[in-house]
Amino acid sequence: KLASREFRKQNSVVTINDVQVGGQQLVVMAGPCAVESEAQLTEAAGVVKDAGAVILRGGAFKPRTSPFSFQGLKQAGLELLDKTRQNFGLPVITEVVDAQDAEMMADYVDIFQVGSRNMQNYSLLTCLGKIRRPVVLKRGFACTITEWLTAADYLLSEGNEQVILCERGIRTFEDSTRFSLDISSIPVIKKYSHLPLVVDPSHAAGHYSLVPALAKAAIAAGADGLLIEMHPDPRKALVDGIQSLSPSDFRQLMADLKPIAAAV
Numbered sequence: 001k002l003a004s005r006e007f008r009k010q011n012s013v014v015t016i017n018d019v020q021v022g023g024q025q026l027v028v029m030a031g032p033c034a035v036e037s038e039a040q041l042t043e044a045a046g047v048v049k050d051a052g053a054v055i056l057r058g059g060a061f062k063p064r065t066s067p068f069s070f071q072g073l074k075q076a077g078l079e080l081l082d083k084t085r086q087n088f089g090l091p092v093i094t095e096v097v098d099a100q101d102a103e104m105m106a107d108y109v110d111i112f113q114v115g116s117r118n119m120q121n122y123s124l125l126t127c128l129g130k131i132r133r134p135v136v137l138k139r140g141f142a143c144t145i146t147e148w149l150t151a152a153d154y155l156l157s158e159g160n161e162q163v164i165l166c167e168r169g170i171r172t173f174e175d176s177t178r179f180s181l182d183i184s185s186i187p188v189i190k191k192y193s194h195l196p197l198v199v200d201p202s203h204a205a206g207h208y209s210l211v212p213a214l215a216k217a218a219i220a221a222g223a224d225g226l227l228i229e230m231h232p233d234p235r236k237a238l239v240d241g242i243q244s245l246s247p248s249d250f251r252q253l254m255a256d257l258k259p260i261a262a263a264v
């Protein structure tokens with residue numbers, strides 16, 4: 001329906017300040033899984049900006065698989081994101097897990113991330129459809145592309161056209177990676193939908209050593225951008241340290257992506 005190519009022939013472009021997702025630009029969103037402290041976020045933002053990435057990521061509300069894992073700094077995390085985006089002039093993306101927080105969060109962040117576990121949380125989607133703010137809609141890890149696009153329709157049908165899809169890996173029988181990155185979904189989405197698409201190689205891979213190859217493959221396959229976990233000191237990360245790139249690995253990846261992005 002609304003997310004389909006039949007509905008709209010030309011590619012949709014989502015604009016955040018001077019960043020255009022879905023145009024010519026390679027858009028890299030990067031930063032730590034979770035906001036942990038002012039020092040950590042400031043250091044991450046410096047690396048992100050310096051390496052040529054254009055959007056800072058950082059979770060304030062963390063929907064963890066276990067209730068005993070770190071759940072995020074919440075309000076204090078939002079305040080750090082707001083301060084850091086102003087200091088660095090970088091738009092920020094953060095996950096919203098509860099529809100009741102959405103209005104409040106809109107004052108602190110530029111892009112809402114809907115997590116894989118919430119892709120079919122239709123009350124959350126309906127609420128975000130009413131707030132005219134860009135949304136990155138992650139693919140549910142057990143959802144088909146059709147289910148993903150119809151979830152996007154919940155946002156679009158409320159009048160929010162600023163929808164960016166994010167492939168982040170799906171659950172398969174393969175257990176050598178955390179999830180299986182569905183590279184095929186990139187050309188399939190490009191064929192059947194007008195929406196911009198970014199890829200998160202970090203949550204798919206589950207290990208930092210696999211992230212660069214998946215990131216490069218995603219751009220070669222036609223993704224508009226990437227969402228990458230990068231931590232100033234991955235070994236000390238409170239969340240997802242094992243899949244986070246170090247600043248030096250991140251800088252190297254950014255350099256390696258340039259010729260690939262230029263070729264597609």
Ligand code: PEP
Pocket residue numbers: 033059063114115116117138168200203
């Ligand atoms: C995240 O981006 O930190 C995250 C929790 O991702 P996902 O919803 O894809 O698991």
Ligand code: MN
Pocket residue numbers: 033034203229239240
């Ligand atoms: Mn994470």
